[in-house]
Amino acid sequence: MVHTPHSYIHGGAWRDPLQTSDDIHSTLSHLSPSSIPSIAAVASLNYRLSPYPSHPTHPTTLDNSDPDRNATHPDHLHDIYSALSWLHTNYSVGKTDGFRYILSGHSCGATLALQYSLGLSPPASASTTEIAHPPSALLLTAGIYSLPTLLRTHEPPQCSEDIARIYQDIVTGAFGTNEEEWAAASPADVLARGKVSLPEGLRRMVLAWSEEDELVEREQREEMVAVLQSCGWDREGGKKVVECVDLKGGHDFVWEDGKEMAGLFGKVVRGIVEDTSSCLEAS
Numbered sequence: 001m002v003h004t005p006h007s008y009i010h011g012g013a014w015r016d017p018l019q020t021s022d023d024i025h026s027t028l029s030h031l032s033p034s035s036i037p038s039i040a041a042v043a044s045l046n047y048r049l050s051p052y053p054s055h056p057t058h059p060t061t062l063d064n065s066d067p068d069r070n071a072t073h074p075d076h077l078h079d080i081y082s083a084l085s086w087l088h089t090n091y092s093v094g095k096t097d098g099f100r101y102i103l104s105g106h107s108c109g110a111t112l113a114l115q116y117s118l119g120l121s122p123p124a125s126a127s128t129t130e131i132a133h134p135p136s137a138l139l140l141t142a143g144i145y146s147l148p149t150l151l152r153t154h155e156p157p158q159c160s161e162d163i164a165r166i167y168q169d170i171v172t173g174a175f176g177t178n179e180e181e182w183a184a185a186s187p188a189d190v191l192a193r194g195k196v197s198l199p200e201g202l203r204r205m206v207l208a209w210s211e212e213d214e215l216v217e218r219e220q221r222e223e224m225v226a227v228l229q230s231c232g233w234d235r236e237g238g239k240k241v242v243e244c245v246d247l248k249g250g251h252d253f254v255w256e257d258g259k260e261m262a263g264l265f266g267k268v269v270r271g272i273v274e275d276t277s278s279c280l281e282a283s
């Protein structure tokens with residue numbers, strides 16, 4: 001039996017203090033008895049957030065004195081590097097001899113999972129070996145893969161000025177005002193430019209998204225799939241497979257409810273187990 005560790009990165013537009021590592025609980029409560037034995041452990045990660053002065057109930061103070069809520073890119077990502085490095089040191093998560101782990105993320109958590117897998121903006125203090133713990137599979141829900149596209153799809157007349165401003169606030173709050181930085185931090189954009197590549201050991205991706213998503217549009221997934229295909233990934237049956245799964249419900253339903261997410265955990269784990277068994281048979 002293969003035991004796969006699983007790490008989860010929550011969403012919340014890099015700023016919502018009400019979305020945390022606890023977002024994984026509904027999913028855990030729905031894991032099926034058949035998938036549980038294959039999952040070695042689940043780690044749900046927190047990271048520093050960007051300021052959110054307009055939050056209705058938990059606004060940041062004007063002087064941004066809370067260091068956990070005053071982050072700008074790549075601070076969020078550096079916390080993911082630290083967490084995965086800690087899991088590697090303490091639990092051998094991401095060992096390169098054979099089996100690695102599944103990394104999942106929701107919305108901006110999906111962005112972080114891909115930024116990490118691509119090795120974007122590594123912490124200055126980290127040695128190459130410290131950051132080289134790529135996952136074997138990515139399970140991404142309602143992901144943001146291109147910040148320029150996110151802003152383009154939220155420009156009037158496609159939406160109101162107020163909505164457009166919210167998206168601008170999210171992006172500038174987390175990534176600053178330099179537009180080049182937005183593309184440089186976007187997985188789909190950097191892959192399309194051919195400046196970076198995904199690690200060899202990463203061979204499976206599930207990109208899940210719902211038609212009913214009211215916050216992240218279909219263009220995000222479409223763009224990501226097109227870029228992956230141009231990098232040699234197949235929709236099914238190849239050496240590197242990106243699979244699109246259609247979810248039900250609004251943007252946050254997938255983790256709030258947890259049932260579909262638990263099914264996806266099981267699906268990705270089964271895929272990995274099959275891959276590993278066929279490797280073992282072939283060797």
Ligand SMILES: N[C@@H](CC(=O)c1ccccc1NC=O)C(=O)O
Nearest residue numbers: 011012013014016107108109215
């Ligand atoms: N609840 C968040 C909004 C949010 O999560 C979000 C909004 C638009 C596009 C993506 C989002 N989340 C991604 O992590 C907020 O209050 O800023």
